[in-house]
Amino acid sequence: MNRSVHWRTRTAAAAVAALSLGVLAACSSSSSSSGSAPASSSAPGASSAAATASNSAASGTVSTSSCGTKPGVAATGTPINIGAINTKQPGTDFSDIENMTGAYFACVNANGGINGHPIKYFPVTEQTSPPQIASLAKQLVTTDHVVGIMGNSSIIECSVDAAYWKSVGIEVLGAGIDPECYSTPNTASVNMGPRYSSDGAVQYVMAQGASKIAFDQSNVPGTAYIAAGPNALAKAKGVPIQDFTENVPITSANAIATKLVTAAGPSGAVVLNFTPPEALLILQAAQKLNLENRVKYWACSTPCNTDFLATSLGPKWNNKLFVNAELLPLDGNTSQTAQLFDAILKQYGTNVSGGVGSFSEMGFTIGEIATHALESVTGPYTVASVSAALKSVSNYNTGMLCQGYTYGNYSLHIPNNMDYTVTPDNGKFVQASTGGGCTLISADDPQIAAYRAAAGTAPAVG
């Protein structure tokens, strides 16, 4: 009898354990970050006092007062509702982009606003669930009554919502990731996105003489599309390339680093396309295992261009790791744009947790272009007038991009197709001394070739 009871207990325990495995696995794969951004992060008028108090505290000669046309005067007109959708989940978090755009808008609001109107910003986050993303888009339009979408950055949002934005006539300004962010008429990005940024990283190491490429990226939707670019570039130059994907969050970075180094070989290069935490895991694992010098070069797409990554890695990676920088390298930069970026980040960017980095630069650049477009509207702020204003943006010098920014009226948009390359320098990222300046992404990538055929090649401005 006792034996029978024990068996039942053990069977029950085993069942609980098996059930727990399933439950934990489900949590592991679908758990989402709980910290979604507030529905409205910049209530009109709320930031005026702060702006007045600290305008003079900005660093350098440029202060936050230059955000708007009326320094220190809070905008009090009818709000212009603008929305944004960012991915925020374990292992993939782009919310610094909309947070920095929100910071820019807060600065604008505190300094006269847009022709006297404050921007009311509605940044939301999603966890790569298509129904959730579609629902958020409709919520922004029908509940929050946004007249523009500015600051989007999501793994799948463009593919989910492209048709919807077109149906309601909204032109989207964002930092793109999935193919539809670059290949549809209603969306244009300030960044090159993972494909073209990976192109930049691959073309850089090939230019430096890498004889083989091991290209690794997160195992998320769209990896084949992203890999197609680097593969086209490598094929055109006759350089062998091997593609890998990893489930994120990464749980065995040591094994991955070993695999990549083995694949690239001593005269080859490892090119990573991950968010900063995941890339850092692989690079740190390589460092722990003394693998950093077992290949000729390491390279990374834009997300690695974050100071904390350079700080965490240390000097071993100086001139060993090369990161594609889609936007202006900020370290040591004293341009007015760089100063304004610093000032806004300090005063309004308390929720930009990554600090100085590609994501915050993208958010800032979106803020610049959005403000420029909105200021050109002469009548009421409607979906139609805001969309028309965006489409009219032409060769606008943001101070952040190599080229002037053009939104235009094209069937595809890759307005940022010229980039920098940076390398760590004792805890900072600086422009690489060899070939690190503004360089056009090769038209060996057929998508780049198609865009240039439609829109031409914008000249360098910076």
Place this chain on the structure above:
Amino acid sequence: MPSWAEFQPYIVTGLALGGLYALSGVGLVVLYRATGVLNLAFGAVGAMGAFIAYSIIKAGNPGWVGWITCILFAGVVTLGYGMLFGPALAGRGPLVQSISTLGLALVLFGAIDLAWPTSGGQSPSISFPTDNGGFTVGQLQVTWTQVIALGLGIVITVGTGAFLRYSKLGTAMRAMANDRVITATLGVPIRRVEAAAWLGCGLLSGIAGIMLADLSALDDTTLVFTVVISSLAAALIGRLRSISVTFVAALVIGLVHDLITPITQIANYQDMTPFVLATIALLVMPRGQVMTRTREEG
């Protein structure tokens, strides 16, 4: 298919991870044997301890202060949970007792996300001085941290086995695993024995948390879920009784998981390793044989 030489580096990384899965699995088994509770908060407690350690070290304190704080934090939180909820849940079934620890895990998971947000890609990490030292076996680079991880798994398993067999407290734990009521009737202070089991399990979760933060990643999802899944699978293969079978299973899970890495066709499915191995083991291993072995061992 990669060559044997290409597989070799993954033996080192797999054994190191397996050692920590073993340590975690042993902690789960010991607590289960003493209290009947499957502690699903094992990973979360260690994860929170590791994040606290990260903050302490980042503030400029010596590394050892952070490491010890992590282990003590995990011990105290687990003990506190056991003392607070253990008696109240003692009469309930294993399902209720285990799911209640999942509640603790989710609370801690949320707290970590709140206190150490990942927005923008700030990437907390923990490293040991032993990361930069090691030795080479042929072409293989082995760090002292990897050696320590595997060594800890072995030491904890052997030590726990000896403790259960030869110490008075260990004997009491084994008795409680057989029959809690009769053990209490015989005058064994069951609350004290349970407290020792909770504390031991907590300390082990702290050790596993801080080690895995270095060897794997200081990432809440990884530490809270992935680690406990692998450890739980190992404990399940050990039928939640045998620490030696749990130890071997954990090593195999760690090894197989990493050995799959160079096989590009299936590499993206390597996270299924604990599920697949646990399922195969439960289907194939004769129940009677396992029970006999565990009785002999216990």
